[in-house]
Structures are given as structure tokens and as C-alpha cells.
Amino acid sequence: MTTSTETVSAAEHIFETAQTPVQRLRSILHxxxxxxxxxxxLVSIIVFGMLNERFLLPGNLSLITQQVAIVGTVALAQTLxxxxxxxxxxxxxxxxxxxxxxxxxxTENGVSAPVALLIGLTVGLxxxxxxxxxxxxxxxxxFIVTLGTYSIFLALTLLxxxxxxxxxxxxxxxxxxxxxxxxxxxxxVSYGVVIMFLLYxxxxxxxxxxxxxxxxxxxxxxxxxxxxAGVRTTWVLxxxxxxxxxIIAIAAWLQMGRSSAASPNAGADLNLDSITAVVIxxxxxxxxxxTVWGTxxxxxxxxxxxxxxxxxxxxxxxxxxxxxxxxxxxVSLDQWIRKAR
Amino acid sequence: MTxxxxxxTTAPATSKGAGTPVLTARGLVKTFGRVVGxxxxxxxxYAGEVLAIIGDNGAGKSTLIKxxxxxEIPDAGTIELDGKEVHFRRPEDAKEQGIEAVYQNxxxxxxxxxxxxxxxxxxxxxxxxxxxxxxQLDIKKMRARTREELNRLGITTLQDVTVPIESLSGGxxxxxxxxxxxxxxxxxxxxxxxxxxxxxxxxxxxxxxxRRLRDQGTPVILIxxxxxxxFEVADRIHIQRLGRCAxxxxxxxxxxxxxxxxxxxxxxx
Numbered sequence: 053m054t055t056s057t058e059t060v061s062a063a064e065h066i067f068e069t070a071q072t073p074v075q076r077l078r079s080i081l082h083x084x085x086x087x088x089x090x091x092x093x094l095v096s097i098i099v100f101g102m103l104n105e106r107f108l109l110p111g112n113l114s115l116i117t118q119q120v121a122i123v124g125t126v127a128l129a130q131t132l133x134x135x136x137x138x139x140x141x142x143x144x145x146x147x148x149x150x151x152x153x154x155x156x157x158x159t160e161n162g163v164s165a166p167v168a169l170l171i172g173l174t175v176g177l178x179x180x181x182x183x184x185x186x187x188x189x190x191x192x193x194x195f196i197v198t199l200g201t202y203s204i205f206l207a208l209t210l211l212x213x214x215x216x217x218x219x220x221x222x223x224x225x226x227x228x229x230x231x232x233x234x235x236x237x238x239x240x241v242s243y244g245v246v247i248m249f250l251l252y253x254x255x256x257x258x259x260x261x262x263x264x265x266x267x268x269x270x271x272x273x274x275x276x277x278x279x280x281a282g283v284r285t286t287w288v289l290x291x292x293x294x295x296x297x298x299i300i301a302i303a304a305w306l307q308m309g310r311s312s313a314a315s316p317n318a319g320a321d322l323n324l325d326s327i328t329a330v331v332i333x334x335x336x337x338x339x340x341x342x343t344v345w346g347t348x349x350x351x352x353x354x355x356x357x358x359x360x361x362x363x364x365x366x367x368x369x370x371x372x373x374x375x376x377x378x379x380x381x382x383v384s385l386d387q388w389i390r391k392a393r
Numbered sequence: 394m395t396x397x398x399x400x401x402t403t404a405p406a407t408s409k410g411a412g413t414p415v416l417t418a419r420g421l422v423k424t425f426g427r428v429v430g431x432x433x434x435x436x437x438x439y440a441g442e443v444l445a446i447i448g449d450n451g452a453g454k455s456t457l458i459k460x461x462x463x464x465e466i467p468d469a470g471t472i473e474l475d476g477k478e479v480h481f482r483r484p485e486d487a488k489e490q491g492i493e494a495v496y497q498n499x500x501x502x503x504x505x506x507x508x509x510x511x512x513x514x515x516x517x518x519x520x521x522x523x524x525x526x527x528x529q530l531d532i533k534k535m536r537a538r539t540r541e542e543l544n545r546l547g548i549t550t551l552q553d554v555t556v557p558i559e560s561l562s563g564g565x566x567x568x569x570x571x572x573x574x575x576x577x578x579x580x581x582x583x584x585x586x587x588x589x590x591x592x593x594x595x596x597x598x599x600x601x602x603x604r605r606l607r608d609q610g611t612p613v614i615l616i617x618x619x620x621x622x623x624f625e626v627a628d629r630i631h632i633q634r635l636g637r638c639a640x641x642x643x644x645x646x647x648x649x650x651x652x653x654x655x656x657x658x659x660x661x662x
Contacts, residue, residue: 262528263516266509270502280464280496281573282485282514340504 081389085334085342088385089349092332096353100360107363110239118233120355121244122310124348125303126322127329128251129296131347134330135259136272136292137339138187138194143300144322145205146179148315151304152209155218155314158227165226173301179205180297184290202323213316220312230309244306251299256344268292272339328375329354332382353378413476414439415612416461416492416581421470423456430456431467432636438581443603443613445623448633448656454616455497457633458583461614462494463487474580485514493578495570497585497616503559507551508532508539510558511573542576546602564595571599575606582606583614588622600626620649632656 071079081088101108126143133140154172157163163171179201186197220228230244259265267288270278279285308314333350335342357378358371416438423430431453438444448454459465461472463481472479474490481487484494501510509516512535518524519531539554548568551561558566567587574582584603588596596619603613603626617623623630624644632639632655640655647655654660 261530261532263518263530264528266505266513266516266530269504270513273502273504277502278513280484280494281502281510282483282488284483284485340502 078389078391085389086346086349088389089333089346089353089382092382093349093353093356096356096360100356100363103360104363107360112359112363114233114240114242116352116355116359117245118242118310119359120351121242121248122303122307123322123325123329123354124351125248125251125306126300127326127333127347127351128248128255128344129299129303130326130330131333131335131342131344132255132268132292132296132299133194134272134327134335134337135268135339135342136289137275137337138289138292139198139327139337140183140194140293140296141198141323142179142183142202142205143296143326144319145202145209146176146297147300147304147307147322148317148319149179149205149209149212150176150301151307151314151318152213152218152316154227154304155223155308156213158224159218159222165224168224169226169305172304173298176297176299176301176304177294178297179300180294181290183297184293187293188286188289209316215316217313217315217317220308220314223308223314227305227314228309228312230306231312232309242309244309247302247306251302252344252348255299259344264288264291269340272341274340325354328379331379334382334386336386350382412439415475417473417476418457418461419471419473421457421460421472422468423453423460423465424468429636431460431470433470434633434636434638436461436631436638438612438614440612441607441610442628443607443615443626445627445630446614446616446633447618447620447623447630447652448639452633452656453636454633455585458494458585458614458616459496461487461581462492462583464494464496488515488577491578491580492583493574493581494583495567495574495585495587497589501558501566501570504557506557507554507561507569508536510569511535511539511542511554511576513573515577542572546572546575547605548572548598548602550598563590564592564598567591567595567599571602575602575611578606578611581612581614585616586618587615588617588619596622620653624649624652634658 097108106112126147130140130143150172153175154168157171158165158168183194183197183201186192186201187194190197230247231242233240233242235241259268267278267283270281270283271285271288275285307318311318329351330342330347331337331350332353333342333346333348335346354375357374361371361374362368414437416436418434418436421431421434421436434453434457436457446454446457456465460467463484463486466482472481474492479486479490487494502513505513517531517535517538519529523529524531536554543551543554550565550568558569561569567590571584571587574584587599587603591599600622603615606613615623615627627644630642630644630647630652632642632652634656635658639658642652642655651660
């Protein structure tokens with residue numbers, strides 16, 4: 053309600069008093085949720101750059117983007133699911149399953165490389181479809197569903213590949229093409245990084261300019277309100293899981309290029325790392341709030357911290373410690389920003 | 394009020410509004426496991442009237458309107474709209490036929506802005522290839538139409554249609570929900586406890602909106618616990634008790650005390 057002109061109550065008086073700088077900052081951060089991870093990224097780049105001059109070398113920056121590409125792509129899929137108030141614990145094993153199918157098809161089954169990629173992509177879609185159907189048909193919490201499919205996809209991967217790694221040198225060139233890079237103004241940019249970035253551009257555009265995008269947010273916000281408003285919530289949820297599956301399959305291709313191999317033991321940390329990137333990027337685990345750009349920044353922050361601390365000569369354990377602290381700080385900051393008016 | 398019958402408690406067809414009803418329900422049954430929600434309910438809604446539904450908690454008010462608006466599928470019974478039988482499987486089915494509802498506590502999506510909420514589930518797309526192939530939303534047009542609708546309905550408390558709902562007061566949120574129903578409800582508008590969370594001034598604004606809709610010819614079904622409001626705005630009152638329609642009364646034929654007595658079972662209809 054607007055304040056009436058004749059009387060101003062004590063509370064209304066507070067609304068009308070000028071905001072302190074801290075309050076104003078909080079309002080701005082509230083309105084632009086990707087701003088706080090952007091500031092954190094900028095500050096950490098400056099700090100690590102001052103700590104070690106090698107950090108800002110083009111070669112090192114290129115390395116960071118390549119290290120971030122896979123977790124960044126998987127985190128994009130994770131963002132979609134978390135926006136609908138879900139969570140996907142199976143992203144890592146789904147990606148490994150897709151990459152093993154691609155690699156084994158192309159090497160042992162003699163399928164041509166583009167077809168092997170397409171089959172792997174279909175497998176990725178299927179993992180998403182399975183998760184989506186279980187979440188919508190059986191109405192089980194996504195946490196439980198994907199905890200189960202995490203093990204199922206892992207077992208399928210080991211059964212299918214018999215536990216052996218396929219080396220990149222045995223694969224057709226297309227399978228590891230994403231690891232190749234081209235120079236842009238002295239910095240080597242890998243095709244994998246370009247693909248990841250394109251996926252972010254497409255997803256950001258779809259989420260902000262289409263009805264489907266609105267519906268993803270509405271379903272995550274309040275599924276019952278969305279359903280009663282006429283949103284086909286079941287269809288929205290299924291399409292989100294299927295899209296996530298497709299993105300994960302593309303991540304599988306990036307993974308083969310990056311490590312020049314397809315290993316059934318890769319990607320064990322991807323589940324939690326992708327959730328970490330989403331959370332640091334300011335997306336709410338309760339759904340309905342967040343942006344994909346925040347997630348990209350979140351993934352970059354983790355990459356910068358790991359790389360910077362390693363250049364500073366610290367043990368890998370300290371990197372993990374730092375990432376843990378980052379998550380707690382990010383969520384606390386998010387809680388504080390939410391109180392803005 | 395043009396009610397002529399002394400015993401308006403029996404045949405709804407004899408009360409206000411000549412001719413055939415807009416919306417008719419016969420013998421609606423809805424069960425949830427062993428719990429009976431509706432136990433054979435009849436309902437008639439005539440053009441240009443406000444029909445209030447009152448009843449104790451668990452009497453089946455919300456279940457009844459959910460069946461009428463496609464949010465629940467009745468186990469038995471028929472629903473007719475303009476004399477034609479309809480089968481609503483989803484809320485969209487009812488919306489397509491011009492029946493709009495505001496459900497209790499489930500009105501809006503807090504993170505989306507006012508215009509997005511008004512058009513949620515029926516977004517406008519840009520003309521041409523951008524809209525058909527690339528599915529681009531026409532955000533400008535949706536915002537302009539939202540402002541038009543709010544003006545037409547006389548809702549003055551919402552100035553900025555681009556702010557997220559979560560930054561609005563309870564009354565403003567309710568205004569958005571009611572405006573959405575009013576804007577798209579060409580045949581029937583259903584409101585479940587639209588004033589429950591509102592203050593006096595905001596409640597009056599919603600009731601004014603209800604009257605304005607009726608005067609424009611759109612019949613309104615209103616669920617409320619607030620007896621003064623019901624007797625102020627309703628043309629007829631459908632009293633729901635233990636899953637059945639206990640009586641249909643009018644503010645002229647019965648007092649508030651009578652209505653409450655029928656509602657609680659203290660008096661026979």
C-alpha cells in the first residue's frame with residue numbers, strides 16, 4: 053500500500069528515511085544477483101595476480117578456463133535443475149556414462165565418430181529422461197531419485213566399459229577435438245571453452261526471453277501456484293531434466309578432449325563441484341532464484357582459487373579448504389542479501 | 394435483489410436471474426482415500442450474480458470450486474457451461490473456456506514480476522519468426538496490457554508492473570491475483586477467500602472489484618468466512634455442510650445468524 057499523505061506511521065517513517073550505504077549496497081546486490089560473484093571473482097583475480105606474477109600470464113589464464121570448462125558445463129545443467137528446487141547428484145556419473153559410450157562406440161564398435169557422438173548424446177538425454185520421469189511420475193524427491201541413479205549410472209558405466217580406460221590416441225580425432233585450441237590475441241582458447249560459453253549464452257537467452265524460461269522459475273518458486281496458473285509443471289520438469297541430460301552429454305565430449313581419454317573413474321567430484329559452482333553463483337537451493345551467469349562466475353571463482361593457491365605453493369588440501377570456506381561465505385552472503393527491501 | 398420465493402432454500406433455479414444458468418453442476422462427488430470431500434453437490438450460477446459459498450472448515454468449499462475450475466477432477470457428477478457438458482482435466486482446460494480462479498494462498502509466483510504473473514501460463518509471443526520459431530516473449534506488450542487491465546479494473550495500488558511480487562504487500566499481491574482472474578475470466582470468476590489476508594481498506598477494494606465484475610456481466614463465485622462481507626456483496630449464498638449443499642439462501646431471506654446455524658448444523662435449512 054502506498055503511504056497516505058496525511059499521516060505517517062512510525063514504520064512508514066523508517067521506510068522513508070534515507071538508506072545507509074550498507075543498505076543501499078544490499079539492495080543493489082539483491083537486484084543484480086550475479087553482481088556479488090562478479091565482485092568476488094574480480095577481487096580474487098587481482099589478489100592472486102599480486103601474489104604471483106605468473107598468475108596473470110596468458111598461458112595460465114587459458115589453463116584456468118580449460119580447467120573450468122567441464123565443471124562449468126555440468127554446473128549449467130545443475131543450475132537448471134536447482135532452479136526448479138531440485139538437485140542432481142547423478143550429473144557426474146551420467147557424464148562418465150555418456151563419455152564411455154561415445155569412446156567405446158568409436159573405438160571398439162567401429163561406429164563413425166559423428167554417430168558415436170550422437171549415440172552418446174542420446175544416452176545423456178536418456179539419463180535426464182529417466183531422472184525426469186522418476187521425479188514426475190513417482191513424485192519422489194530429486195535428491196533420492198538422483199542418489200539412486202548416481203549408483204545405477206556408475207554401475208552401467210563399469211559394466212559397459214568393463215572398467216577399462218579408452219585412450220585418446222586410439223579414438224578418432226573428432227572425439228578429442230574439444231581439447232584443441234586456437235590463439236586469440238596471444239591467449240590459447242580451446243574449442244571446449246567456446247562450446248561451454250555458447251551453451252551459457254543459449255541457456256541464458258532461453259531462460260530470460262521465452263515462456264519456458266519463466267515457467268522454470270515459476271515451478272521452482274511454487275509448483276502448486278504455477279500449476280494452478282496453467283503452467284504444465286510436469287512437462288516443464290521433464291524438459292528441464294532432459295535438457296540437463298543433453299548438456300551433460302556435451303560435457304562428456306569436452307571431458308574427452310580435456311583429458312584426452314575416456315575413463316570410467318573420471319568425474320567423481322563433479323556432482324559436488326557443480327553444486328558448489330551453482331551455490332557460489334548465488335542460485336538459491338530452494339529454487340526459483342538465480343541466473344546461469346552467476347553459475348559461470350561461481351565455476352570461475354573455484355577455478356581461480358584452486359589455480360591461484362596452487363601457484364602460491366600451497367598444498368592441494370588448502371585449495372579444498374578454501375573452496376569449503378567459499379561455499380559457506382557465499383550462502384551466508386546470500387542470506388544477508390535476501391533481507392534487502 | 395429480485396428474489397421472490399420465500400423458500401429459496403430448495404430450488405436454486407427459482408432465485409435471482411432469469412433464464413438458464415451459465416454454470417451448472419449436478420451430483421459432484423470427490424473423495425480423497427476414505428475421506429469424503431464432496432458428497433453429491435448441485436450448483437447453479439447465473440449471469441450477473443455473485444454467488445457466495447460458505448461453510449465450516451472441511452465442508453468442501455475449496456474442493457467444490459477446484460472441481461469447477463479443473464484443479465481437481467470429480468469422481469462423479471456433471472458440469473455444464475452454457476448448457477454444454479464440460480470435462481476439465483487441468484486448470485488450463487477451464488481457463489480456455491473462460492473460467493478463472495484465485496485459489497486460497499496459492500495466488501502468485503513471488504520471484505516473477507507483476508506482468509509475468511498476470512500472463513503466467515499464457516505468455517504473449519512476439520509476432521513473426523521471432524515468436525513462432527524462436528519463442529520470444531513480447532515483454533513490452535505484456536507490460537502494456539497489464540497496465541491497461543489494472544486501469545480497467547480500477548486497481549490503483551500497483552504503479553510499477555516490473556517489480557517482483559515478493560516486494561509487494563499482501564494486498565497488492567492479492568490484487569495481482571484477482572486482476573489476473575478478472576482479466577481473463579470471460580465467463581466465470583472464482584475467488585477463494587480473496588480477503589482472508591487483507592486489511593479493511595484492501596478488502597473493500599477487492600469487494601468493489603467483485604461488484605464491478607458483476608455489473609459488467611461476469612458472474613462471480615466467492616468463498617469467504619467473513620459473514621459481513623458475504624451478506625454485503627452476495628446475491629445468493631450456497632451453504633456447504635459435510636460435503637453437501639445444506640441450503641441456498643439470500644441476504645434478504647435469511648439473517649447472518651440463520652446462515653451460521655445452517656452452516657454448523659444447529660438449524661435445519
